Amino acid sequence: MDKLRSLLDRALGPSKVLTSPDACLAYAGDDSDQEPVAPDAVVLASSADDIAKAVRAASEAEVPIVPRAGGSGKSGGCVPVAGGVVIATLGMNAIQEISREEQVAVVQPGVILGDLHAAVEAEGMFFPPDPNSLRMCALGGNIAENAAGPRAFKYGSTRDYVLGLEVVLVDGTQLRTGKRTVKGVTGYDVTSLLVGSEGTLAITTAATLRLIPKPHAVTTLLALFPDVQASGRAVSAMIAAGVRPRCIELLDEGTLDAVRVRGVAVDERARAMLIIEVDGEPSDCDAQAERIGEVCAAEAIDILVAQDAAQRDRLWEARRQLSPATRAMARFKISEDVVVPRDRIPALLEETRAIERETGVRMITYGHAGDGNLHVNLLWNDEELLPRVEEALNRLFLSVVGMRGTLTGEHGVGTSKADFLAMEQQPELIALQKRIKGVFDPKGLLNPHKIFPRRQLEAASVTVAGRAVSLHGAC
Ligand SMILES: Cc1cc2nc3c(=O)[nH]c(=O)nc-3n(C[C@H](O)[C@H](O)[C@H](O)COP(=O)(O)OP(=O)(O)OC[C@H]3O[C@@H](n4cnc5c(N)ncnc54)[C@H](O)[C@@H]3O)c2cc1C
Incomplete structure (x- = not known):
């Protein structure tokens, strides 16, 4: 040292x-x-x-x-x-260029995402990725995690907007990857490999980002349901009906309680809520909102439409406060971000109820239901419950893999899920990724102990709640 x-x-x-x-x-x-x-x-x-x-x-x-x-x-x-x-890297916070003609922005890695949103929207353009941490996270971290937020349902995640990168390799070499043009297929797509590599392959020093025109109108709806299963069915029904909101966010009963404690008035009959947002031309928004109302009407207690931008902002502020609000509900909290095929959302919600009943660990769920990406939060107060929490977590992950889902939709593997990677990916795929890591970083110095498991899974399949779930590449 x-x-x-x-x-x-x-x-x-x-x-x-x-x-x-x-x-x-x-x-x-x-x-x-x-x-x-x-x-x-x-x-x-x-x-x-x-x-x-x-x-x-x-x-x-x-x-x-x-x-x-x-x-x-x-x-x-x-x-x-x-x-x-x-x-x-937060000191590297310059937005170096915003080009209306080319619809690109060039940014340093320390630019706070919310600042980029404000700057491009002032020019009539739009950078859709919107993790709810947008006021505290920066582009370098967003790119490393391939971050996404509520709008990913319609617009995709950070990777879809990264055209090129400037990076430093572990030996100090400075490289440019990718392109500035919208099209381009020269060589391997190293840019896409680096996006989502969690700081284990190279360090981003600048990024060229694709922008799109800012939608002219946005309509936000709130649909209240008597139970979470009904809200899950409404999500499946919307997708099946071909409706394409820019986001569908789900809040279950426990989450609504957290919101109510923070002073937000929500109809006491509601045990689940969907926040649904559509964008486009004003006439499109009206038509889409009407269709969504029809689809949800069968199960919803009430459907409300935000009357103006201020009301919409208050709603999203409450949504963005969910992470700290739910953290305040117990001494300990683990927040997972599993993803299941969208028609399995009701099954996942059912499974979390069963795990909660059988382990005694409180579980509340909210998140980006449009993508099947749900934040399942495990809450507990007593340290002695830890073995139960581990059991609940294992069961949750096994169920998700069994449903052909994935362990992380946006938070990344990091250290938190490294030991679970082998539940989802076959050993050969993990070995291939380790070889790629070795090419970039032969001595293993760049962000070590991230992504790759420290322990091996012994069984090829396990039984969860009476069902056999095969591991290693179940997806
Ligand atoms: C309240 C709250 C809400 C959240 N909501 C969402 C959400 O909706 N969607 C979502 O995707 N995430 C969400 N997150 C998680 C988090 O904000 C994202 O993962 C975000 O992308 C991390 O950005 P950061 O700047 O904080 O990165 P950091 O936490 O600093 O780093 C994240 C990773 O990026 C790597 N890294 C950082 N800079 C570079 C660089 N220049 N080059 C290479 N690697 C680098 C780090 O090594 C690390 O592996 C939320 C977090 C909070 C606290």
Whole structure:
């Protein structure tokens, strides 16, 4: 570590290098349940050259290198679990270009997503990815996690909007990948490989992003249901009817309680809610809203339409507060982001009820039902319940894989789900990905102990609630 510190000081000057334990502690954790670990040093990067110098120094000292953006990750991705140097990128926060003619933006990795939204929308354009952390997460983290939010149902996730990247490799090489044009098929699609690689292959120093025209009108509807199963059926019915809202968000009974505690008035008869939003031309919005009303009418207690932008903003603010609001409901919380095929949403909701009954661990669910991506939250107060929580989590993941779903829709594997990867992916696929990692990072210095499992799954299939579920590539 002494070698690392002197190499960093020499390369970057002391003003960009933090080494005091107190200062390093601020870079120890994220928003996951991963135990925070203070790094040995932090580099406050302000340019790609700074990152290249820091990476060369860390490689020479053979210590781990962990990129960090907003620190809002939910899978332990930026936690320096093996110590080493954190590369803090929030200082690289310039929106370098917004081109209306080409419909692209070029950004540094520390740009806060909400700031990019405001800047492009002021120019009549639109960057659709909208994780609910948009006021605290930054583009470097969004790209590393392939982040997505409610609007992914219609518009897709971050990967769909990344045209090209500038990155630093672990040996300090600076590379450009991808293109600025909308089309282009030269060589392997390295850009897509890097998006979602959770900071394990390269460090992003700039990104060229695709923009689209801003929709002219948006209509937001609230549909209230007597139970969560009815809301799940309404989601399936909307998809089957070919309706294409930009988002369908589901809130179950426990989540509605959290919202009510925060002072939001919700009809007491409601045990589940869908927030549904459509966009396009005003006449399209009216037609789509009418169709949604017809589809939901069979099961809904009530369907309300937000009357103006202010009402819509209040609604989304309540939705964005769900993560902290549900965290306040118990001493401990784990928030999962599983995805199931959309016609299995009612089955997943049923399964969470069964797991809750049988393990005694409280489970509440909300999330992006349009994508089948639901945040199942496990809440408990008593530390002694931990074995039950682990059992509940295992059962949840096995059920999801058994439904041909996937363990994470947007939060990434990080450390939180590394040990479960083999439930979903066959050993050969994991081995292939490890070989790819080895090509980029032969010494395993870049964000180590992320994604790949530390323990092996022994069985090829297991029994969950009386059903045989095959592992290793069930998807
Ligand atoms: C309240 C709340 C709501 C959330 N809602 C959503 C949601 O709706 N959808 C969603 O997808 N996520 C959501 N998240 C999770 C989180 O905000 C996203 O994963 C986000 O993309 C992380 O961005 P960040 O800037 O905070 O990254 P960080 O947490 O700093 O890092 C995340 C990962 O990116 C890597 N990384 C960071 N910068 C770089 C870089 N320059 N180059 C390479 N790798 C890098 C890190 O090493 C780490 O692996 C939510 C989180 C919170 C707290």
